[in-house]
Amino acid sequence: MQRYTDNVPASWQRVLAVIGVAWALLAAGSAVRASLNFPPDPMAQLESEFRALIPELPPRGTVGYLEQFEGNGSVDAVRVHYAAQYALAPRIVVGRTGPEFVIVAIGTERPGGDPRLRGYVQVARTPAGHRVFRRFTP
Amino acid sequence: MIQALVGLLLPIAAVWTAFRAARLGEAAHSRLLTLALASCVGIGASSALTFTTLMLGGRLDSGFVVGDALFWLAIGAVSLWVARGRAPFPAAAAFPEWTKSDRVLRGAFVVVFAMACAVPIIEYTIAPHGQWDAWAIWNQKARFMFRAGPQWVDSMAIPWSQPSHPPLVAASVARLWAYAGRELTTVPAMLSGAFAISMLTVVMGALDVRRSRAWVAGAILIAPLTFTHLASAQTADLPIGLFFIATLVMLPMRPPEWRNGFNTRASLLLAGATASLAAWTKNEGVVFFGASTALVVWSILRHGRVRDLAWWVAGATPFLAALVWFKFGVVPEGPDYLEGANTAGVILDRALDPVRLGVIADTLSTLAVRWGGPGALGSLLVVVGLAIGSALRPTARIARGFLVVSAVMVAAYSAVYLLTPYDVNWLMLTTFDRLILQQWPILVFAACAPADRAGTIS
Numbered sequence: 160m161q162r163y164t165d166n167v168p169a170s171w172q173r174v175l176a177v178i179g180v181a182w183a184l185l186a187a188g189s190a191v192r193a194s195l196n197f198p199p200d201p202m203a204q205l206e207s208e209f210r211a212l213i214p215e216l217p218p219r220g221t222v223g224y225l226e227q228f229e230g231n232g233s234v235d236a237v238r239v240h241y242a243a244q245y246a247l248a249p250r251i252v253v254g255r256t257g258p259e260f261v262i263v264a265i266g267t268e269r270p271g272g273d274p275r276l277r278g279y280v281q282v283a284r285t286p287a288g289h290r291v292f293r294r295f296t297p
Numbered sequence: 298m299i300q301a302l303v304g305l306l307l308p309i310a311a312v313w314t315a316f317r318a319a320r321l322g323e324a325a326h327s328r329l330l331t332l333a334l335a336s337c338v339g340i341g342a343s344s345a346l347t348f349t350t351l352m353l354g355g356r357l358d359s360g361f362v363v364g365d366a367l368f369w370l371a372i373g374a375v376s377l378w379v380a381r382g383r384a385p386f387p388a389a390a391a392f393p394e395w396t397k398s399d400r401v402l403r404g405a406f407v408v409v410f411a412m413a414c415a416v417p418i419i420e421y422t423i424a425p426h427g428q429w430d431a432w433a434i435w436n437q438k439a440r441f442m443f444r445a446g447p448q449w450v451d452s453m454a455i456p457w458s459q460p461s462h463p464p465l466v467a468a469s470v471a472r473l474w475a476y477a478g479r480e481l482t483t484v485p486a487m488l489s490g491a492f493a494i495s496m497l498t499v500v501m502g503a504l505d506v507r508r509s510r511a512w513v514a515g516a517i518l519i520a521p522l523t524f525t526h527l528a529s530a531q532t533a534d535l536p537i538g539l540f541f542i543a544t545l546v547m548l549p550m551r552p553p554e555w556r557n558g559f560n561t562r563a564s565l566l567l568a569g570a571t572a573s574l575a576a577w578t579k580n581e582g583v584v585f586f587g588a589s590t591a592l593v594v595w596s597i598l599r600h601g602r603v604r605d606l607a608w609w610v611a612g613a614t615p616f617l618a619a620l621v622w623f624k625f626g627v628v629p630e631g632p633d634y635l636e637g638a639n640t641a642g643v644i645l646d647r648a649l650d651p652v653r654l655g656v657i658a659d660t661l662s663t664l665a666v667r668w669g670g671p672g673a674l675g676s677l678l679v680v681v682g683l684a685i686g687s688a689l690r691p692t693a694r695i696a697r698g699f700l701v702v703s704a705v706m707v708a709a710y711s712a713v714y715l716l717t718p719y720d721v722n723w724l725m726l727t728t729f730d731r732l733i734l735q736q737w738p739i740l741v742f743a744a745c746a747p748a749d750r751a752g753t754i755s
Contacts (some may be wrong), residue, residue, distance in 0.1 A: 180513055190522035190526075197419075237430075245433070248444060
């Protein structure tokens with residue numbers, strides 16, 4: 160029968176195997192414990208909230224998305240934008256106003272009136288608070 | 298869910314029977330390895346057919362499901378007819394009687410395996426849509442395919458969805474959603490699980506499950522949190538890592554009596570298929586295909602068997618054809634992570650920037666130690682050390698061949714870090730674990746590979 164290696168004595172192979180398996184048991188146990196402590200993932204919630212907008216939007220094409228009025232580059236803001244795209248595919252959700260329909264997620268609009276929404280009117284609102292605006296004039 | 302499972306198993310079973318009909322399984326000389334290779338080729342081929350359907354204007358509706366199922370059933374039926382009266386595969390050598398230490402080792406493996414299975418289940422309950430790249434890239438593309446049919450190419454307009462990456466994972470998810478009739482989050486999770494199990498099967502099958510080293514290697518492979526976390530991720534790094542290791546183990550699995558025979562050609566055919574599947578999964582797979590092709594050419598020239606190269610090419614051609622179709626027919630532009638690096642001046646400026654080099658060195662040293670997660674700190678460095686030690690043995694040509702290909706891949710990753718227009722620290726923090734996972738099975742295999750008495754890659 161072929162030996163594990165040509166050069167390493169069998170007793171050392173056994174020691175290495177024992178160390179390897181003991182390490183694997185420790186690492187796998189630590190992995191389970193770490194996974195139990197993972198924070199909740201907001202994507203399922205966000206995806207379900209944005210799905211509620213589907214009946215209010217055209218079946219495909221480009222839909223606008225109002226970027227957060229400040230802190231737009233934050234991970235949370237990016238996640239919400241991406242969640243809208245994920246939920247609303249095959250529409251393309253672009254991070255600007257201009258298209259006929261614009262999604263205004265919670266907290267993205269500048270308080271006291273956002274000039275980026277000039278010319279748009281609100282046409283739908285989900286229970287979670289996300290809204291759809293529409294521009295009726297070209 | 299049952300329908301999706303049927304959709305997953307149909308091409309695997311059909312390819313398994315086709316291997317039997319063409320005697321390709323004999324090249325693997327392990328039923329486990331043959332099954333894992335059938336999984337690779339079955340999933341890969343069904344994704345290419347799904348892509349072809351979409352590109353020809355089809356939709357992933359019930360008509361597609363019927364046609365797809367009939368196709369795989371026909372492949373299976375014809376293969377069974379061709380192989381009628383033949384033993385399924387050559388009888389495997391009997392398992393030696395287990396000693397007490399064998400029982401302890403296998404028992405420990407079962408415990409590690411159970412814990413490794415628990416992590417994706419726990420993570421699925423927390424994040425059923427997978428991790429960031431799953432819903433930003435792979436499952437999102439799958440939604441475009443499933444919801445919009447041929448208009449799925451609209452997804453190429455989404456800059457963060459990495460349009461240039463090939464669609465094996467997305468097309469596989471979309472196909473199984475078509476079988477399920479709806480977008481179940483369990484489908485990409487199941488597919489990720491299938492890739493992880495196949496990877497484990499490749500490593501253990503190639504190392505020979507009758508031998509203790511296969512069980513040790515299997516336990517080491519799946520134990521780190523980085524492995525199980527990415528097995529839960531529903532992304533493309535685990536599948537491409539599977540295709541890497543499946544290719545490499547098929548290259549050296551050649552005892553001397555096979556060197557010039559059918560099994561060498563069959564090995565090259567299967568390895569060519571899995572190498573091209575890596576390129577059909579992610580962009581870095583193209584680099585792997587180039588590196589493994591160079592290894593094959595070197596080996597073939599050394600033995601003066603130039604004609605055998607045709608088998609490698611034959612295995613690779615179908616998936617490379619699909620890749621060319623995708624790259625020239627769908628993708629609007631090259632990958633953004635190398636944007637701007639198209640002149641010698643820019644390349645030199647970025648590559649020789651002392652600030653960038655310092656950031657890379659600092660970040661790399663931290664991430665390399667941390668890779669593996671809690672309870673596995675330092676595991677990457679230890680396994681790399683063992684793999685190099687294994688490769689330095691005079692007769693360890695298997696390990697050396699593996700590490701050469703792995704070194705080419707690491708050089709390619711490093712080139713991206715050197716040339717990217719993005720913040721290199723951010724890029725490394727978000728990609729290092731995933732990229733090393735692609736190499737992890739190669740490193741574990743090389744560390745545990747037997748000495749090369751059998752005249753393998755030489």
